[in-house]
Amino acid sequence: MKNYSRQREAIAHALQNTTEHPTASAVYETVRETIPNISLGTVYRNLAALAEEGMIKQLSVGDSSDRFDGDISPHSHFYCEKCGKVSDVSYVADGVYPDLEKDYGFKVKASSLVLCGVCKDCNKD
């Protein structure tokens, strides 16, 4: 484990101690409780760095701001378009949500599976 700054440790810690999927500003507010003068820029920079090295996951759910997830084990997400809350769900085949309504009480209206990587053309070099 590398030597992290106090700020980065606090940010990583904040994500590992919640089951929510906070935005950058929500992380900022949490970390401010222990490091009151931390800068929002520092939060963004460290979130990006942690995501880059695979310690956390960055998540676009469709609303204005990205979410961050300290749980990097494979799972999917449910986004409530009313309250904005993001919940974990186990992997499901896209387009088929067998028992989501029964298991979680979710009413699923849409789904979006995005794979990310490098395409054929860009893979040449």
Add this chain to the structure above:
Amino acid sequence: MKNYSRQREAIAHALQNTTEHPTASAVYETVRETIPNISLGTVYRNLAALAEEGMIKQLSVGDSSDRFDGDISPHSHFYCEKCGKVSDVSYVADGVYPDLEKDYGFKVKASSLVLCGVCKDCNKD
């Protein structure tokens, strides 16, 4: 079919005539070829309206701007983190990309399945 403005028709038409997944500004540039003085605000407003009524699909792939898709049939997307291009792929179970590399030449590094709807608590009213 409702009565659309010339601008909205041109926007919908632009999306139906491409297999790419343009951003709002890309749609703006395309539509400007036929309606040179169309406003970017008009493009945003009509894209939102078309998405609202289910004529098109809005798509967050993780980079700065949203994409729009005139193809509303069920399918998933591949986002190339190098060139930014978005490609269609058939539905696959999240976390399992059987022959994507073989079929498309994609090197898949990450995946994100987001379901959208209304959660248990919000469904009460």
Add this chain to the structure above:
DNA sequence: TTAATAATAGTAACTATTACTGATTTTGAA
């Protein structure tokens, strides 16, 4: 100890998107 390196706080800048405003177009009933 001290010079080099890295990270920070605070702030300014940027960009995608939304809101606003007054003008123009469309609608629909008289």
Add this chain to the structure above:
DNA sequence: TTCAAAATCAGTAATAGTTACTATTATTAA
């Protein structure tokens, strides 16, 4: 048709999330 009400537009201003910059502070390693 005609005219008032409603909708949509172009153009611009404002907002919000995020990134870049700068001078300062902390860390590293010789």
